[in-house]
Amino acid sequence: MFAVCCAAEEGGNQITTGGLPLASVAKLPDATPVSAEPEAEPGAEEGAAPPAVADSFTVVFDCSGEGMQLGLLLDTVDGKSCIIQEITEGLVQNHNMKSSLDQVIKLHDNICSVNGSGSDKAELLKALEAVKRGAALTMCFERPKEQTVLINKPGQIGIELCYQQTSYGLTIKNIQSGLLDDWNRANPSTPIRTGARIVAMNGVTSGPMGLLKSMKESDILLLTVMNYQ
Structure with a gap:
């Protein structure tokens, strides 16, 4: 399953689930309105x-590589969305280097589903944690x-x-x-x-x-x- 890093604004601790460093996902904490x-x-x-009207597109990732990270910093400030605030080394960056322009994942895109799940940010992060190495990872992004x-x-x-x-x-x-x-x-x-x-x-x-x-x-x-x- 995925390793999810939950970082607070001033820094945070990495929380690893299952010991599989396949995807590092950091997120900003929810905010009080x-x-x-x-x-x-x-x-x-x-x-x-x-x-x-926002556009959406779907990307299928190859999760079979050793030590791969998803490589995203997510802004989840509203408690619902998972908006990409930073892209670092990992699956997303590798995808962008070889994808067509309409499939490039950009800053400020929103993750709207992970393997068909994704009603809110909690469900999205849970779905990422559940992905096992070598399993399919299909993510829908909203531009x-x-x-x-x-x-x-x-x-x-x-x-x-x-x-x-x-x-x-x-x-x-x-x-x-x-x-x-x-x-x-x-x-x-x-x-x-x-x-x-x-x-x-x-x-x-x-x-x-x-x-x-x-x-x-x-x-x-x-x-x-x-x-x-």
């Missing part, structure tokens, strides 16, 4: 967004779609966020009454849903804390959002 809202009066919203949303304040944005200092952007945990909900109502064909990640603000990509600061202080918010199913 927080609300980030400016104190302001209701305002207007506007913006435009292209259709944003997010980028979308932009322009919001004008003042007003309550109306979102609940979760993040860690090293996580990939700000995960939208919940959408409440506010400017983003108003935007969704005005753009029913391309709404921003829970689970999406805000990864840039006004064209600037920074860590979660920088994004949160900009969201609170800026009057015009051009949000770059990565959409997952």
Whole structure:
């Protein structure tokens, strides 16, 4: 079965199950949702967004090699997704070197199933641990779609966020009454849903804390959002 490394933000201990170092998978810990809202009066919203539907593709790995690692650092901050934050030496890297462009596994892709299992991150990690050397390993990956949303304040944005200092952007945990909900109502064909990640603000990509600061202080918010199913 797989050896799974669960790393906390400041480092962690490797947990090996069954003594088989076939796949090293590190993950960020789950986060406690927080609300980030400016104190302001209701305002207007506007913006435009292209259709944003995530693509998925399937990869079958050869697990017969000695000492092979899967080689992934996973961001599981929302408690559901397993988003690839880093690719290191291992099965995924080897696959990418010889695969076609549409089958290359990229940063920020989400693992959506492992050998047919995968309702949430706990089930995905459990399925990885259950894989034995030489057995089939079929993984389905989801590639997010980028979308932009322009919001004008003042007003309550109306979102609940979760993040860690090293996580990939700000995960939208919940959408409440506010400017983003108003935007969704005005753009029913391309709404921003829970689970999406805000990864840039006004064209600037920074860590979660920088994004949160900009969201609170800026009057015009051009949000770059990565959409997952």
